[in-house]
Amino acid sequence: MPASRSTPRVAVVGGGPAGLIAAEVLAAAGVAVDLYDAMPSVGRKFLLAGVGGMNITHSEPNEPFFARYGARREALAPLLADFDGPALRDWVHGLGIETFVGSSGRVFPTEMKAAPLLRAWLARLRASGVAIHVRHRWLGWDEAGALRFATPDGEKAVKADATLLALGGASWAKLGSDGAWVKTLAERGVAVAPLAPANCGFDVGWSEHFSTRFAGAPLKAVAAACGDEPLKRGECVVTASGVEGSLVYALSARLRDAIAAHGRATLTLDLAPERSAEWVAAEVAHPRGSRSIASHLQSRLGLKGVKVGLLWEVLGKDGMHDPARVAAAIKALPVTLVAPRPIDEAISSAGGVAFEALDANLMVKALPGVFCAGEMLDWEAPTGGYLLTACFATGRAAARGVLAWLAEAPAAQPKPRSARKKPA
Numbered sequence: 013m014p015a016s017r018s019t020p021r022v023a024v025v026g027g028g029p030a031g032l033i034a035a036e037v038l039a040a041a042g043v044a045v046d047l048y049d050a051m052p053s054v055g056r057k058f059l060l061a062g063v064g065g066m067n068i069t070h071s072e073p074n075e076p077f078f079a080r081y082g083a084r085r086e087a088l089a090p091l092l093a094d095f096d097g098p099a100l101r102d103w104v105h106g107l108g109i110e111t112f113v114g115s116s117g118r119v120f121p122t123e124m125k126a127a128p129l130l131r132a133w134l135a136r137l138r139a140s141g142v143a144i145h146v147r148h149r150w151l152g153w154d155e156a157g158a159l160r161f162a163t164p165d166g167e168k169a170v171k172a173d174a175t176l177l178a179l180g181g182a183s184w185a186k187l188g189s190d191g192a193w194v195k196t197l198a199e200r201g202v203a204v205a206p207l208a209p210a211n212c213g214f215d216v217g218w219s220e221h222f223s224t225r226f227a228g229a230p231l232k233a234v235a236a237a238c239g240d241e242p243l244k245r246g247e248c249v250v251t252a253s254g255v256e257g258s259l260v261y262a263l264s265a266r267l268r269d270a271i272a273a274h275g276r277a278t279l280t281l282d283l284a285p286e287r288s289a290e291w292v293a294a295e296v297a298h299p300r301g302s303r304s305i306a307s308h309l310q311s312r313l314g315l316k317g318v319k320v321g322l323l324w325e326v327l328g329k330d331g332m333h334d335p336a337r338v339a340a341a342i343k344a345l346p347v348t349l350v351a352p353r354p355i356d357e358a359i360s361s362a363g364g365v366a367f368e369a370l371d372a373n374l375m376v377k378a379l380p381g382v383f384c385a386g387e388m389l390d391w392e393a394p395t396g397g398y399l400l401t402a403c404f405a406t407g408r409a410a411a412r413g414v415l416a417w418l419a420e421a422p423a424a425q426p427k428p429r430s431a432r433k434k435p436a
């Protein structure tokens with residue numbers, strides 16, 4: 013498909029939230045937009061995110077919000093400031109979808125789902141002229157610099173005036189983002205930090221007995237930390253091989269990095285965060301007479317089920333007969349994590365295209381005219397709406413970068429409508 017010489021033609025590759033918002037910004041500026049996706053439909057991970065009650069963004073003020081991106085705060089803050097939580101909420105409302113703030117401060121679409129939002133959004137994108145090409149798997153570039161796509165009708169070469177890649181990370185590959193782009197970009201000399209699981213579960217290597225009895229058991233009203241750090245309250249779940257759930261996800265970056273550095277990490281669990289260590293020690297030490305340890309812990313401390321199972325699993329029989337160790341373990345149970353779960357199971361990916369490889373407009377310095385956005389960039393954040401917000405903000409920023417680049421490109425280059433001189 014040759015690029016038109018009158019109107020610039022931009023190829024957006026990847027139809028997740030980052031690519032779709034980029035297509036919207038580009039189409040609004042009068043650019044001809046072709047959006048390509050490998051899958052039979054776009055927005056599959058976005059739809060999955062809506063299954064358990066989608067957090068589209070978070071309502072906290074910008075300063076704590078921006079800090080959620082850790083080491084990438086500085087790179088992302090200007091982009092987020094341009095499209096922050098309130099702006100994203102307004103944008104959602106503009107699609108006719110209402111939102112509400114949950115008790116945790118997370119922002120949800122009122123129906124808690126992504127499907128109505130995606131339907132309205134795609135209708136608006138099509139109406140604005142965005143051409144969506146599904147079953148187009150991007151393979152890289154040919155020798156003439158055209159984009160190569162594998163399609164059901166064979167390989168196609170596509171020439172575009174600019175390209176915006178929004179290919180996602182590498183979790184839930186069956187939904188489309190499989191990280192295959194890492195090799196393609198690395199071969200072109202683009203610095204890419206290795207993709208790693210983020211917001212993920214971990215393996216512990218439970219005993220057969222514990223795993224059989226407690227796999228799937230929720231650990232409610234607990235607090236947890238990575239090693240000696242301050243404890244966070246929340247909930248998680250015991251799995252057949254380890255632990256997962258929101259509290260573990262919140263600590264997952266540090267736990268993952270600790271495992272990478274030391275081969276293991278300690279998840280410290282407080283099984284009775286409402287109680288002081290002194291109170292717990294006094295209750296555990298209370299004479300139990302002929303009662304079993306299990307019934308003593310249940311009657312004096314209200315501990316039962318998986319919480320007591322965990323104490324047995326970590327302390328063993330000898331430890332469970334030592335009241336001082338039991339009391340200490342209730343307030344700070346060290347659970348040794350040996351590996352993060354595979355990236356395919358994670359909520360998101362850390363790593364990706366290094367910000368150092370990009371200019372301020374998210375253009376790949378080594379590949380003029382090629383821009384990147386979304387989860388494929390090297391940032392990570394906890395769950396709670398921060399992931400999608402950064403995908404939207406970087407998608408918009410990269411699209412603006414494309415427009416600026418087209419406007420500045422040599423005279424032969426077609427200009428976006430926004431950059432053309434108005435007729436006198």
Ligand SMILES: Cc1cc2nc3c(=O)[nH]c(=O)nc-3n(C[C@H](O)[C@H](O)[C@H](O)COP(=O)(O)OP(=O)(O)OC[C@H]3O[C@@H](n4cnc5c(N)ncnc54)[C@H](O)[C@@H]3O)c2cc1C
Nearest residue numbers: 026028029030050061067150180188189386387397399400
């Ligand atoms: C279970 C789950 C729940 C989640 N819940 C939330 C939540 O509540 N709140 C939140 O903020 N975030 C959530 N997320 C994360 C969020 O969905 C992602 O961060 C977001 O979808 C990433 O957007 P993206 O556009 O960068 O990439 P993606 O959404 O992954 O889209 C990338 C697109 O690129 C396409 N693609 C990839 N490679 C190629 C190729 N070679 N050629 C052509 N097309 C290609 C893929 O098919 C895909 O459509 C959740 C994720 C999961 C897995």
